[in-house]
Amino acid sequence: MSVNDENDVQTLLKRVKELEETISQQAVQLNEQKKKIESSKPISVDVHCKNMTRTVMVARSDKLEDIQGSIKSAFNLTTMPTLYLGEKQITEEYWASAPLFTSNVPKLIKCEIFSPWDVAGSEESGIDYDKLVTQFGLKHIDHELIERFERLTGMPAHPWLRRGFFYCHRGFDLILDHLEQGNIIYLYTGRGPSSTSLHLGHMIQFMFAKYLQDAFKCVLVIQMSNDEKFIFKKELSIEDVEHMTFENTKDVMACGFDPSRTFIFSDLDYIGAMYRPVLRLLKNTTAHTESKIYGFDGSSPAGFYTWPSIQAAPSFSCSFPHLFGPPYTDTTTGAAIGPCKPWNRKLKRKEEPKKEEEKEEKKAIETKEAAPKEEGGKVQKQKSASSSSSKGKGKGKSNESQWAVQCLIPCAIDQDPYFRMSLDLASSLGFPAPCTLYSRFVPDLSGGATKMSASAQLGASASNSDSASSSSTPSGKAAAAQGTPKTIFMSDTPKSIARAVNSGFSIGADTKKDQAENGAKIKDLKRDAAFSYLEIFDLETPDEELAELGRKYLAGAEGDPDESHLVMSGTIKQRLIKVLCDLAAKHQERRKAITDEQVRAMMRLRPLDIKRLIEEKAKEAQMEKEKECEKKDEAEKETEKKE
Ligand code: TRP
DSSP, X not given: OOHHHHHHHHHHHHHHHHHHHHHHHHHHHHHHHHHHXXXXXXXXXXXXXTTEEEEEEEOOOSOHHHHHHHHHHHTTOSSXXXXXXXXXXXXXXXXXXXXXXXXXXXXXXXXXXXXXXXXXXXSTTOOOHXXXXXXXXXXXXXXXXXHHHHHHHOOOOOHHHHTTSEEEEESHHHHHHHXXXXXXXXXXXXXXXXXSSOBHHHHHHHHHHHHHHHHHTOEEEEEEOHHHHHHHOTTOOHHHHHHHHHHHHHHHHTTOOOTXXXXXXXXXXXXXXXXXXXXXXXXXXXXXXXXXXXOOOTTSOHHHHHHHHHHHGGGSGGGXXXXXXXXXXXXXXXXXXXXXXXXXXXOOOSSOOOHHHHHHHHHHHHHHHTSOOEETTEESOOGGGGXXXXXXXSTTOOSGGGGOOEEEEEEEGGGHHHHHHHHHHHHHHTOOOOEEEEEOOOBOTTOOSSBOOSSOOBOHHHHXXXXXXXXXXXXXXXXXXXXXXXXXXXXXXXXHHHHHHHHSOOOSOSSHHHHHHHOOSSXXXXXXXXXXXXXXXXOSSOHHHHHHHHHHHHHOOTTOOOGGGXXXXXXXXXXXXXXXXXXXXXXXXXXXXXXXXXXXHHTSOOOOOOSHXXXXXXXXXXXXXXXXXXXXXHHHHHHHHHO
């Protein structure tokens, strides 16, 4: 070999080594890239939410928010759900250890969500109502409270109180204290118009408000929150929600509210009058707090954050200055609007006022007494409105507290977040916190862990597709064509009511023989849609009779050979169909009789008959006194005679 050849070989070997190094470097790089691609691939998990299980692709992210976000959009939720892996809640820390991405972990995520827009229990058994009472700091309605209410109002307790459908409260005892002291109170409830007809679930709070209004003979204000529905429902236009407001108001009015004591207002029209308290609430709430309370996140529209203050505001009486004061001057006409002096002189606080406050209060009352006389709901002068009070100072506080009238809100428990927020803000703003009375939900006809909804009305065949959640018209031809209706609207025909009821989840045995021998298949009446509905809507049947019917349904024939005595799932359903058809027919008749002019009159800004209860109470007391005097006189005469 020549020297030259030797050099060539050396160079070649060097070159080969270099190439080998490059190749192995590239292999390492490729491997890394491959790993990166693998780990960024979304993984598929099964998610159980709102009574259905769906496969959801979730990105591998160490942020819990990202996973919640994927599930939120997969199930069309408005707010972020709480997630569980098995029994374990997925917290930030738990998520950071990324158990979902290791292969030996079950990939079924369960969702729990409880917000005013989405309600879903994580378990088959449904919503844990007792847990909500503890979680939200509420109290159960007990016998004693019901008896006190009956004694005070002279009205028998509503079946919904007796049967535990309206089951918890915050401060209902305080309302009864006020009534005992002769103070006035007012009722507040509302409806977000998102369909042209109300469904059975929507009617509850209005039927109950009607009952309470009759019992307390007080003013009732009803918020038609068309702004809420416009903001929260992507598919609705302002024109849509305005139209729905008018139609829904007719449904609400069909409950028979007394126009001299009821004010129904559309937020779109009325917002200016209650803008002052709305502003105070907005100023004192942070976006961070709202995100926590309601499950909003950075991607939520800004309108989400303003909405809660608009629902909370009517729970403070100063949102209705024309009814409760403080009076104000209409800039355009110069007219004074509102009462001339506060309605409640003796409004006692729960805690004893401190000495300093006592002095201030005395001063405030003196100013009130010096206020000018009222004339037809209008005020001549408004000295008292600007009278100084300790509440007038500080961060956006006002002198409105002396005009405060206590509010009571009857509604379903999912609305509590708003009024918990009012509670927190009330003391810092110097307003009394609203009291509440909460009901359970009218369940979904499928017997599941969610509430009846205007937007999820199609049965199993359609509910698996995303289209189910976009429907917002009453169950009519469309529902009939696509599946069984899940929701019963007040405008439904008997035929469509029957179809919905018959499609409902039932615990009954499959055959007559089975039912006779063993009774119901599942021994839990709460799971039976028709029976749960009977407990809510059959208000005529005595409680004991209904309980006996349920007992027989669970037990079977118990040796009784008479087939006509056997309670089958069909027996319950037939009974319910009759009750609901009756309810709907009566409603439709009353609704038809309401004219557009009557609707407009109900929504007009006007003074209402606020004092009736107090006057009636005073009259009653006067009559009692007179009777007692007469008795005394007679007794005296008797003794005189004897002597
Ligand atoms: N947010 C309620 C809904 O979606 C409507 C509503 C407005 C309401 N104000 C209220 C309900 C006060 C109860 C109490 O339908």
